[in-house]
Amino acid sequence: MSDLRPYFFILICSLSLFACKQREKAPDVSNIPVSLKTLRFDQDFFAIDTNNIEAGLAAVRQKYPQLLPLFLQRFLEAENNEQVREYYRYYRSLFDSSQKLYKDFNGINEKIAGYFRYVKYYFPAYQLPDTLFTVLGPLGSAQDLAAVGNGDYSGCFLGPGWGGVSLQFYLGANFSFYQEPAFANAVAPVFRSRRFAPEYIPADFMKLIVDDLFPDRSAGRPLLEQMVEKGKQWWLLDKFMPGAPDSVKTGYTAKQLDWCEANEGMIWSTINRSHQDLYSNSPAVLQLYIGEAPFTQTLSQEDSPGNIGPWIGWQIIKKYMENNKDVKPEQLMKTDAVDIINGSKYKPR
Numbered sequence: 001m002s003d004l005r006p007y008f009f010i011l012i013c014s015l016s017l018f019a020c021k022q023r024e025k026a027p028d029v030s031n032i033p034v035s036l037k038t039l040r041f042d043q044d045f046f047a048i049d050t051n052n053i054e055a056g057l058a059a060v061r062q063k064y065p066q067l068l069p070l071f072l073q074r075f076l077e078a079e080n081n082e083q084v085r086e087y088y089r090y091y092r093s094l095f096d097s098s099q100k101l102y103k104d105f106n107g108i109n110e111k112i113a114g115y116f117r118y119v120k121y122y123f124p125a126y127q128l129p130d131t132l133f134t135v136l137g138p139l140g141s142a143q144d145l146a147a148v149g150n151g152d153y154s155g156c157f158l159g160p161g162w163g164g165v166s167l168q169f170y171l172g173a174n175f176s177f178y179q180e181p182a183f184a185n186a187v188a189p190v191f192r193s194r195r196f197a198p199e200y201i202p203a204d205f206m207k208l209i210v211d212d213l214f215p216d217r218s219a220g221r222p223l224l225e226q227m228v229e230k231g232k233q234w235w236l237l238d239k240f241m242p243g244a245p246d247s248v249k250t251g252y253t254a255k256q257l258d259w260c261e262a263n264e265g266m267i268w269s270t271i272n273r274s275h276q277d278l279y280s281n282s283p284a285v286l287q288l289y290i291g292e293a294p295f296t297q298t299l300s301q302e303d304s305p306g307n308i309g310p311w312i313g314w315q316i317i318k319k320y321m322e323n324n325k326d327v328k329p330e331q332l333m334k335t336d337a338v339d340i341i342n343g344s345k346y347k348p349r
Helices: 005-024 041-045 050-063 067-076 081-102 106-122 181-186 198-213 223-240 246-250 254-262 264-272 283-289 309-323 329-334 337-344
Strands: 037-039 131-135 156-159 162-166
Touching: 037 106, 041 050, 041 067, 041 081, 041 131, 050 067, 050 081, 067 081, 067 131, 067 162, 106 198, 106 223, 156 198, 162 198, 198 223, 198 246, 223 246, 223 283, 223 309, 223 329, 223 337, 246 254, 254 264, 264 309, 309 329, 309 337
Parallel strands: 037 131, 131 162
Antiparallel strands: 156 162
């Protein structure tokens, strides 16, 4: 039997070179300073003595002068201390469950801060949040989830100079309350709640940063243009989160991503089959390809993801950037969708 060691050596070197090339795509941001602190509003709020709600709220208000009014009005819709007391009692067990995962939030804070360095690298003038609040709000309405321009929903929120994470939407895909029919019907079906897990927090928060930098203003435009505009946001998110799994960034499962990559040509030809659809702004057509769903009705119900339009838009952006290597991120984000479509020469097989 011949000695295979030289071949293994060549293979290992090749793989190492490939890995290095992959890493080289991300800039070195290690020297870019970023300050991000987490304040545990959830812990301070649930530390209130319910026998003395007024004094407890006064102490929380002193520490969180901006956040407490927002929390009471928007999240709790509480108008008096008795309603606050009722909320506290009803959600105390949910808070206790959240602490099993989030007693310490440092790991998630560090991950988000690491992604902030890439934002500062590409957009040094952008004012990033310097404070992250953790809250635990109610689970009773889909309105408690923030709609993001790329067709996703987020359990995070963004304010002037600060951001927040609603921990009730990140208790793990198998959390018992998420399985309740009332929750699935009113708030989040399974294809959405399977992403209610800790690893999705950084991506959900970074999507808000992308949307804040470059809001999606494609509403009312034809399907193809909307796909490209949303694809821009996914492309930029990828720049801000190098090395993060595509499944976390897109919200697709790994299996769905594999299927998309293996069937890119078929997906495009299916959407492209009717030029009337590609250039339609009909709500029914847009909903078919943009917006959350368990699958795409014109494709495989077993393997396809919903919200497949942004993924195709992302591939168009990648192709455009291959043909226009000198274009900077800010230039790309400001380039008209029609120019990108024409410049990409996108024809997957």
